[in-house]
Amino acid sequence: MEVLDRSSNCPCGSGLELGGCCGPRHDGTRPAETAEALMRSRYSAFVLGRGDYLARTLARAARAGEADELGRWGRSVGWLGLEVRGAEAGGPSDSTGTVRFAASFVEQGRWVTLEEASEFVRVEGEWRYVEGRAEARERRLERNERCPCGSGKKVKACHG
Numbered sequence: 084m085e086v087l088d089r090s091s092n093c094p095c096g097s098g099l100e101l102g103g104c105c106g107p108r109h110d111g112t113r114p115a116e117t118a119e120a121l122m123r124s125r126y127s128a129f130v131l132g133r134g135d136y137l138a139r140t141l142a143r144a145a146r147a148g149e150a151d152e153l154g155r156w157g158r159s160v161g162w163l164g165l166e167v168r169g170a171e172a173g174g175p176s177d178s179t180g181t182v183r184f185a186a187s188f189v190e191q192g193r194w195v196t197l198e199e200a201s202e203f204v205r206v207e208g209e210w211r212y213v214e215g216r217a218e219a220r221e222r223r224l225e226r227n228e229r230c231p232c233g234s235g236k237k238v239k240a241c242h243g
Contacts, residue, residue: 094130095123096165109136114210118173118180118203121210126165126186132158142204142211161232161242163187163194178205189232189242195221 093104100106105127107113108120115121121140128136134154138145166185173180180203187196199217203210224230230241
């Protein structure tokens with residue numbers, strides 16, 4: 084699991100420090116107030132390899148080993164960013180909500196942009212992820228091209 088100082092910028096792109104944004108959600112001290120806040124905290128959890136949080140915020144029971152799988156996959160890719168494109172319902176007084184977003188990452192020499200409409204539901208007062216309708220666009224990166232993750236390495240030495 085990637086460890087960031089709580090004063091580091093939060094991976095969700097809010098511009099806030101991790102300790103004032105998704106960090107308290109990850110450690111269970113402050114639940115997400117909205118469906119968008121949960122979606123942002125789940126993105127950050129992927130970036131940080133927090134499979135425990137990803138499994139805990141599912142509306143269904145996690146499968147055996149699912150938390151480890153999610154965390155391992157999140158750590159295996161080079162995250163490039165999150166763009167929230169809109170939300171329907173999902174506010175503090177709603178019981179359901181949909182959030183549309185695009186998340187980009189580099190995986191095995193491919194630059195992938197995942198566009199998703201995620202469904203959320205409130206369970207016992209807390210937001211949970213139900214499912215997403217996703218479409219992925221990808222571009223094959225050349226082995227000697229600089230990796231877009233910002234490492235400064237060539238793709239073949241980074242996420243190739």
